[in-house]
Amino acid sequence: MTNNTPKIILAFSGGLDTSVAAHWLKDQRGYEVHCLTIDLGNLGDQEGIRKRAEEAGAASVEIADAKDTFIRYFIWPALQAGVVYEGRYPLATALGRPLIAKMLVDKARQIGATAVAHGCTGKGNDQVRLDVGVQTLAPDLDIVGTTREHSVSRDEALEYAAKYGIHVRQSSESPYSTDENLWGRSIEAGILEDPWVEPPEDVFEWTRPLTDTPNTPAELTIRFEQGVPTNIDGEDLSPTEIVQLLSDTGGQHGIGRIDMVENRLVGIKSREIYEAPAAVILLEAHRALEDLTLTKAQSRFKNTVSQEYADLVYNGLWFSAHHRDLAQYVVSTQRHVTGDVKVKLWHGNVTVTGRRADNSLYSPELATYNKEGDLFDQSQAAGFIRLHGLPAQVQAQRQALAGGGDDDLLRLAAPEAN
Numbered sequence: 001m002t003n004n005t006p007k008i009i010l011a012f013s014g015g016l017d018t019s020v021a022a023h024w025l026k027d028q029r030g031y032e033v034h035c036l037t038i039d040l041g042n043l044g045d046q047e048g049i050r051k052r053a054e055e056a057g058a059a060s061v062e063i064a065d066a067k068d069t070f071i072r073y074f075i076w077p078a079l080q081a082g083v084v085y086e087g088r089y090p091l092a093t094a095l096g097r098p099l100i101a102k103m104l105v106d107k108a109r110q111i112g113a114t115a116v117a118h119g120c121t122g123k124g125n126d127q128v129r130l131d132v133g134v135q136t137l138a139p140d141l142d143i144v145g146t147t148r149e150h151s152v153s154r155d156e157a158l159e160y161a162a163k164y165g166i167h168v169r170q171s172s173e174s175p176y177s178t179d180e181n182l183w184g185r186s187i188e189a190g191i192l193e194d195p196w197v198e199p200p201e202d203v204f205e206w207t208r209p210l211t212d213t214p215n216t217p218a219e220l221t222i223r224f225e226q227g228v229p230t231n232i233d234g235e236d237l238s239p240t241e242i243v244q245l246l247s248d249t250g251g252q253h254g255i256g257r258i259d260m261v262e263n264r265l266v267g268i269k270s271r272e273i274y275e276a277p278a279a280v281i282l283l284e285a286h287r288a289l290e291d292l293t294l295t296k297a298q299s300r301f302k303n304t305v306s307q308e309y310a311d312l313v314y315n316g317l318w319f320s321a322h323h324r325d326l327a328q329y330v331v332s333t334q335r336h337v338t339g340d341v342k343v344k345l346w347h348g349n350v351t352v353t354g355r356r357a358d359n360s361l362y363s364p365e366l367a368t369y370n371k372e373g374d375l376f377d378q379s380q381a382a383g384f385i386r387l388h389g390l391p392a393q394v395q396a397q398r399q400a401l402a403g404g405g406d407d408d409l410l411r412l413a414a415p416e417a418n
Contacts, residue, residue: 005032007113008144009104011130012037012061014049016168017119020157021146022056023164025117029144035061036107040070040096041182041240055166062107067182070099071239075183079282080227080337081330082290082302083310088260089272090279091313092184097126098318101133108141115142122148125265129316136319176203182243184256184276195261195271206251206275210348213254217346219353220249222285224341227334229282243278250277254348265315284350285341292357293336302333 008025012018012035025031035053037043046063053061074095085091104116116134120127122145131143152160161168175190187203201209223231229242237245250256256277264270290299309326317323339357343350365375 005030006115007032007034007059007108007111008115008117009107009111009113010035010058010146011100011104011116011118012049012053012058013119014045014052016157016161017147019052019056019166019168020152020160021117021119021150022053022058023160023166024146024150025144026057027164028150031115033058034107034111034113036104037061037063038100038103039063039065039067040099041067041243042180042185052166052168056164064103066099066103067240068238070096071182071243074099075243076228076239077327077330078309078313079229079279079286080334081309081326082283082287082306083313084283084306085310085314086260086262088258089262089274089314090184090276090283091310092181092274092276092279093126093179093186094129094313094316095183096181097129097316098133101130101319102137104130105134105138105141108138113141115144117144117146119147120145122151123266123268125314125316128265129318132316133319182240182247183279184274187273187275188270192271192273199259199273203273204257204275206247207257207277208252208254210254213347214252217344218249218253219342219344220246221340221342222282223339224286224289225338227286227289227337229285246278246281248277250281250345250350251275253345255345255350256280257348281343281345281350284352285343286337288341288352288355289337289339289357290333292339292355292360292362294333295361298333302330305329 008029008031010018010022010025010033012022014037018035022033022035026033033056035056035058037046037049037053039046043049043063049063050061078091078095083091085094104118107113108116118127118130120130127145127148131145134141134143158168160166176187176192177189179186185206187199191197192199192203221233222229229239230236232242232245247256256275256279258272258274258276258280260274261269261271290302294302305326309323309330312318312320312323312326336357336359338359339355341352342354344353345351363375
């Protein structure tokens with residue numbers, strides 16, 4: 001290598017595609033390749049990852065532990081916001097991509113690289129999330145999408161690896177494409193591309209089938225501080241411990257399986273299978289605590305913000321002023337989301353069985369139907385109802401129920417004039 005050789009940072013998973021990409025970037029594109037593997041949880045065979053990077057000719061390989069950062073600065077804010085894409089997907093993969101983009105940029109700055117690379121396909125969402133993230137943080141860096149630019153079949157990739165002495169784990173084509181981190185696991189491709197076909201049991205690794213779940217439910221109490229979980233069953237735990245405990249326990253009870261057809265950013269529909277036990281449990285518990293602590297107006301507007309927030313994350317716009325503005329609103333809503341939620345986990349279901357908040361808006365004295373201790377003055381209700389219905393009454397008399405043809409549905413509710 002000469003000092004004039006350009007350096008590139010490759011987001012390296014250690015699988016077949018990125019192992020081949022590392023060698024291809026060096027051999028065909030003339031880069032000094034530095035592999036960066038980012039551990040967002042559930043990263044296996046780290047020694048094997050390092051070995052394959054070295055066999056592919058990487059000048060260096062770093063395995064960075066980013067689990068705590070991922071949870072504190074990406075998962076917890078998303079939980080506080082209640083983000084779920086298209087009503088079901090907790091955005092596990094999508095939340096990890098902006099952190100990967102930032103760490104690629106940081107590494108590039110550290111060693112003076114002029115480019116970064118990834119192995120995302122040209123059909124998926126992740127290429128957008130990584131490219132936009134890098135472009136936003138470091139517009140001067142070149143981006144090489146190795147799979148987009150050098151698409152090869154699985155057999156060709158295996159032949160390439162064998163030719164250059166790269167000992168990859170795959171010896172035959174896997175039927176599925178997977179990605180996982182602490183917040184969830186995604187599975188796609190193979191037989192799953194037919195949305196009529198039930199997912200075979202071998203696609204799942206974190207969650208048991210309902211026929212194999214315990215006969216006795218698990219009951220847990222989760223403590224939240226300003227919308228962030230801090231404690232389970234009275235024991236203070238680290239963020240990683242909380243997510244892992246709920247993932248393991250929820251998975252044993254078959255919780256967190258998601259089968260959906262989602263709308264990808266690139267314009268196609270895709271059948272996706274997800275496993276996200278911890279996410280499903282915490283989102284449900286957090287929502288229950290907000291029921292006690294947010295007003296009706298706050299809850300309804302926050303639902304709108306949550307949908308916008310989810311779209312923003314899914315579409316790769318984490319590093320945007322729009323995100324900052326939405327996040328500030330979310331943080332404000334969480335000031336009083338402090339309390340405890342009891343959940344029962346059983347046969348694939350999360351059931352909230354109790355909730356209490358330090359500053360709850362729920363008042364037993366107002367809600368009770370018992371005369372003793374009832375602070376609600378029912379005699380005021382008739383006047384309230386008259387005022388509440390006044391606009392509808394005026395409009396009905398002057399517009400809505402006046403005239404209209406025989407096909408006017410409102411005439412069904414209008415008495416005939418004598």
